[in-house]
Amino acid sequence: xxxxxxxxxxxxxxxxxxxxxxxxxxxxxxxxxxxxxxxxxxxxxxxxxxxxxxxxxxxxxxxxxxxxxxxxxxxxxxxxxxxxxxxxxxxxxxxxxxxxxxxxxxxxxxxxxxxxxxxxxxxxxxxxxxxxxxxxxxxxxxxxxxxxxxxxxxxxxxxxxxxxxxxxxxxxxxxxxxxxxxxxxxxxxxxxxxxxxxxxxxxxxxxxxxxxxxxxxxxxxxxxxxxxxxxxxxxxxxxxxxxxxxxxxxxxxxxxxxxxxxxxxxxxxxxxxxxxxxxxxxxxxxxxxxxxxxxxxxxxxxxxxxxxxxxxxxxxxxxxxxxxxxxxxxxxxxxxxxxxxxxxxxxxxxxxxxxxxxxxxxxxxxxxxxxxxxxxxxxxxxxxxxxxxxxxxxxxxxxxxxxx
Ligand code: AMP
Numbered sequence: 543x544x545x546x547x548x549x550x551x552x553x554x555x556x557x558x559x560x561x562x563x564x565x566x567x568x569x570x571x572x573x574x575x576x577x578x579x580x581x582x583x584x585x586x587x588x589x590x591x592x593x594x595x596x597x598x599x600x601x602x603x604x605x606x607x608x609x610x611x612x613x614x615x616x617x618x619x620x621x622x623x624x625x626x627x628x629x630x631x632x633x634x635x636x637x638x639x640x641x642x643x644x645x646x647x648x649x650x651x652x653x654x655x656x657x658x659x660x661x662x663x664x665x666x667x668x669x670x671x672x673x674x675x676x677x678x679x680x681x682x683x684x685x686x687x688x689x690x691x692x693x694x695x696x697x698x699x700x701x702x703x704x705x706x707x708x709x710x711x712x713x714x715x716x717x718x719x720x721x722x723x724x725x726x727x728x729x730x731x732x733x734x735x736x737x738x739x740x741x742x743x744x745x746x747x748x749x750x751x752x753x754x755x756x757x758x759x760x761x762x763x764x765x766x767x768x769x770x771x772x773x774x775x776x777x778x779x780x781x782x783x784x785x786x787x788x789x790x791x792x793x794x795x796x797x798x799x800x801x802x803x804x805x806x807x808x809x810x811x812x813x814x815x816x817x818x819x820x821x822x823x824x825x826x827x828x829x830x831x832x833x834x835x836x837x838x839x840x841x842x843x844x845x846x847x848x849x850x851x852x853x854x855x856x857x858x859x860x861x862x863x864x865x866x867x868x869x870x871x872x873x874x875x876x877x878x879x880x881x882x883x884x885x886x887x888x889x890x891x892x893x894x895x896x897x898x899x900x901x902x903x904x905x906x907x908x909x910x911x912x913x914x915x916x917x918x919x920x921x922x923x924x925x926x927x928x929x930x931x932x933x934x935x936x937x938x939x940x941x942x943x944x945x946x
Contacts, residue, residue, distance in 0.1 A: 543571060549578040551603035557633040558599065567592035569745045574600050577719065582740035584733055585721040591745055594629045597689050597719050602630075604687065605662055608638040612686045613663035614712070616705060618695040620645035620667055620816065621823060626691065627665040639663065644680075646670040647816035654679060668696070668704035675711065685712040690736070693722040693729050694862075702728065709736050724862060755852075755868050756879045758906040759892065763915035764885045768799055771855060773911055774881060775805065775833070781850040782826065785835045786867050788856040796855055797835040810836040838863050854882040857891045861898030886915075 545558050545566055566574065569587045576583050577600035587593050601613050615630075617623040627643035634641065642656040644666035653670075657679045664671065664680065674680040688709065690696070696705055709718075718737045722729050733740060762770045775783065785800075787793040790811040797809045808822035808831035826834045829848070838858065858864050868880035882903070884892055896902055907913070 545570075548574040549603070550574065550599050551606060553606075553636045554599045554603045554633065556636040557602065558595070560635065561595075561632060563595070567596075569593050569743060570596045570599070572743045572745070573597070576741045576743065577601070577717070578603065580604075580717055582717060582737040583719045584725070584737070584740045584742045585719065585745075586723065586725055586742065587721065587745035593691075593721055594626055595633060597691075597721070598626075598630045598633050601663070601687050601689075602634045602637060602639060605639055606637070608640055608660075608662055610684045611661055611664065611680070611682070612684055613689075614671075614682065614685050614687070614708075615663065615665040615689040615691060616668055616671070616696070616708065617665060618667065618692050618699050618701060620647060621810075621819065622692065623665050623667050624820075630663060630665060641665065644670045644674055645816075646673070668701045668708060671708060672704060675708075682708070682711040683713060686716050688712055688716055688718045688736075690718070690720045690732075693720050693732065694724045694726060697726065697728050702732065705732070706735075723866065757868070757901070757903045758879070758881050759903045760881060760883050760906055760908065762883060762885060762913065764887070766914055767855065767883050767885065768796065770883055770908065770911065771796070771853065772800070772803055773908055774853065774883075775800075777908070778851060778879075780832070781848040782829070782831075783833050783851040783853060784849050785833060785853045785855050786858070787835060787837060788859070790837055792856065793835045793837055800833055800835070805833045806831045808834045810834055812837070838867065850878050852878065852880045854880070857882060857884050857888040857895070859891065861891075861895045864895045865899065 543566070545555060545563070548566065548571070550558070569585060569591045573583055573585055573593075573596040577597060583597075585593055585596065587596075597615075605612055615623075615626060617626055623643050623645050627641055630641050640656070640659070640661040641663040642653060642661045642665070644653050644664060646667065646669050653674070657674065666674075671680065675682070690705060690709075696702060718740070720729070720733055720737065720740075725733075760770060760774065771785070785796060787796055790813045793809055793811050797807045800807045808826045810819055810822050810826075814822070822831070822834065825831045835855075852868050854864070854867060858867060864882075868878075882892075892903070
């Protein structure tokens with residue numbers, strides 16, 4: 543079914559066309575008619591499924607034109623808020639709707655100015671929104687459409703009390719949408735409290751990682767992790783690669799060494815100032831950096847189109863984080879690879895991930911790499927150069943480096 547049959551306004555459809563989308567993704571197909579009808583919606587869909595457009599396009603259609611503040615989208619992180627607001631503005635470019643993004647860690651100047659001029663939609667992190675409410679610049683009494691995006695991550699980050707305070711300030715007669723990759727009991731409760739007779743749209747299995755991603759595990763001794771990472775980068779034909787570390791210090795260390803090796807590297811974690819984070823993200827988006835090293839929270843929900851590879855320098859502690867991390871690649875049905883470097887200490891966590899995604903991840907040995915320790919590799923006879931290949935290219939072109 544084409545976008546034009548989903549009940550969207552002509553202006554929203556123009557926005558879709560200008561974004562270059564030809565067909566709706568499954569969540570858009572199912573969610574848009576529900577949102578257009580005014581019903582509440584629980585969307586449980588993995589990242590990269592096109593969920594932003596699934597709520598933004600019907601919002602734009604229903605709000606139609608500039609008036610009062612009527613739409614509110616809550617996001618767990620500043621990066622996500624900025625990204626969703628950019629997408630929103632893009633889809634709304636043929637309307638006169640005004641949007642603003644509010645997040646902390648940055649000055650009030652531009653945000654205040656936009657709020658004073660009048661906006662129709664706010665995309666915000668909970669803290670700064672409450673702050674602006676206290677300062678008297680935001681009143682939620684006319685909010686007709688409320689979106690709680692990445693609700694499970696807002697829960698993880700301890701934002702639920704703030705979210706509740708915000709919801710309480712919105713009118714009862716409103717439409718509420720909630721998106722979450724997983725629905726733990728706390729989120730279920732929030733749904734019962736904040737929503738009225740919601741329709742649930744579940745795309746794919748909640749736990750499954752993006753199906754278009756090719757996974758591989760690279761067992762190695764702890765003191766050879768960096769060496770193996772560098773070798774992987776050397777042999778991989780990537781466009782842009784996102785590397786995950788468990789800690790901020792770890793991310794800094796890995797980035798420093800890669801920089802030393804001559805890679806154009808950006809770092810994204812919460813110890814960086816907002817300005818540094820923006821520079822890193824913009825630089826990565828526009829291709830100035832081909833490698834970005836990040837921690838989980840910083841990279842949550844990041845949408846960078848060309849990410850061809852995700853490399854887990856550290857195995858994530860929580861299996862959900864594995865799914866979220868690799869959701870960065872293989873976005874909206876394109877193809878990507880996800881490599882995970884593992885050591886003997888990670889065996890239990892790897893087993894938990896494999897249980898969580900109901901899938902065995904192949905162990906891969908890098909041929910020609912001077913392994914100090916091979917028991918892990920040998921115990922699970924690996925395919926040499928495992929996995930299928932994306933976009934008709936080879937994963938491991940010997941001697942080829944980085945970008946073509
Ligand atoms: P999201 O899950 O909202 O973060 O979207 C993931 C990516 O899919 C973004 O880069 C969108 O621009 C892209 N996208 C969303 N909807 C479509 C569509 N119908 N066709 C192609 N790409 C899309």
